[in-house]
Amino acid sequence: MxxxxxxxxxxxxxxxxxxxxxxxxxxxxxxxxxxxxxxxxxxxxxxxxxxxxxxxxxxxxxxxxxIPEVDAKKSQAEGAVISAKAQYSMAVKGATENQLKQLEAKKMGLKEQLEFAKKSINRLSNMLKDSLISQQTFDETFAKYQGAQAQYNAVLAEIDDAKKGGRMEQQTMALGQQERAYGALKEVETADQERYIIAPQDxxxxxxxxxxxxxxxxxxxxxxxxxxxxxxxxxxxxxxxxxxxxxxxxxxxxxxxxxxxxxxxxxxxxxxxxxxxxxxxxxxxxxxxxxxxxxxxxxxxxxxxxxxxxxxxxxxx
Known part of the structure; x- marks a missing residue:
């Protein structure tokens, strides 16, 4: 003490x-x-x-x-951007040159079928007046003519769409996918910059x-x-x-x-x-x-x- x-x-x-x-x-x-x-x-x-x-x-x-994980994600994001750009370009530009050639050939074939069906109708119409054919035969030929007409109109519309590009909804969807891919790439690039530790001020x-x-x-x-x-x-x-x-x-x-x-x-x-x-x-x-x-x-x-x-x-x- x-x-x-x-x-x-x-x-x-x-x-x-x-x-x-x-x-x-x-x-x-x-x-x-x-x-x-x-x-x-x-x-x-x-x-x-x-x-x-x-x-x-x-x-x-x-x-x-x-940061190896960021390098891997960057490669994935760059691939997604390339794919999305191609999808959007295809939606805007429409069919390729070869696809248009195929559609034109299809149109020519359907046009010939339509002209043949039209000639057949004209011939059978006169024969029907002279009672040389039955009404059933004429109706069957006329149905084929209408089918050829519908197919020809369909290929014309298909060619028009191919030249103009995809529907507006398809183009908007493809654009959204492209912007999303760019956003993912930007996010990875931002993370990649974090590998450098920077002085925020003097x-x-x-x-x-x-x-x-x-x-x-x-x-x-x-x-x-x-x-x-x-x-x-x-x-x-x-x-x-x-x-x-x-x-x-x-x-x-x-x-x-x-x-x-x-x-x-x-x-x-x-x-x-x-x-x-x-x-x-x-x-x-x-x-x-x-x-x-x-x-x-x-x-x-x-x-x-x-x-x-x-x-x-x-x-x-």
């Missing part, structure tokens, strides 16, 4: 010695907006084109995935989570980094000192490790949602007080571009 009291006493002394002597000086941290780059489709990591610490620009390729690469040959699953973070020109300063301030600050206020930030100061503007004041988010070392506050996070952005972003994230900065209130 005596040893426990000794350890507690030494800990309190250590904390007290580390507090800033000037009660008006508040410590904070240099922060940068973070960014995580994930994969959209599963694939094996076959190339990593950057290393930790690199500065990359928007549109730069960071890594390449191997950033610094801080961590690379996978090694070559490992499988990247959908939604898995491949790269973590900081967005370029997104530096800001984060402080934890107790409720009793909120009267000394306000949003939009200009304030001077001291950077001890650089031995310089820069101007900043208070952009955000919000209550801390968790104790673990405290940015100020040893905040001196009453347990009943609420803690607030104060975000300060530099007036001239170029002055903060070389600052190291998580280093200590101070302000005076």
């Amino acid at each position: 005596k040893r426990a009291f000794t350890i507690l006493f030494l800990t309190i002394i250590s904390i007290s010695c580390n507090k800033p002597k000037n009660g008006n000086v508040i410590q904070g941290k240099v922060e940068n907006e973070q960014i995580a780059i994930v994969s959209k489709i599963p694939g094996k990591l076959i190339k990593i084109l950057v290393k930790e610490g690199d500065l990359v620009h928007k549109g730069d390729t960071l890594a390449i995935l191997d 950033m610094s690469v801080e961590t690379i989570t996978l090694n070559l040959g490992e499988l990247a699953l959908p939604g898995y973070t491949l790269f973590n980094g900081f967005i370029s020109n997104s530096t800001y300063f984060r402080f934890t301030i107790q409720e009793s000192k909120l009267s000394n600050i306000k949003k939009g206020q200009e304030i001077t930030i001291s950077i001890p490790y650089k031995n310089k100061t820069i101007k900043g503007v208070i952009t955000t004041i919000k209550q801390l949602s968790a104790y673990g988010n405290i940015a100020t070392a040893y905040p001196d506050y009453d347990m009943q007080e609420s803690l607030f996070e104060v975000k300060i952005t530099p007036k001239n972003i170029s002055e903060s571009k070389d600052l190291i994230t998580k280093t200590t900065v101070t302000i005076s209130l």
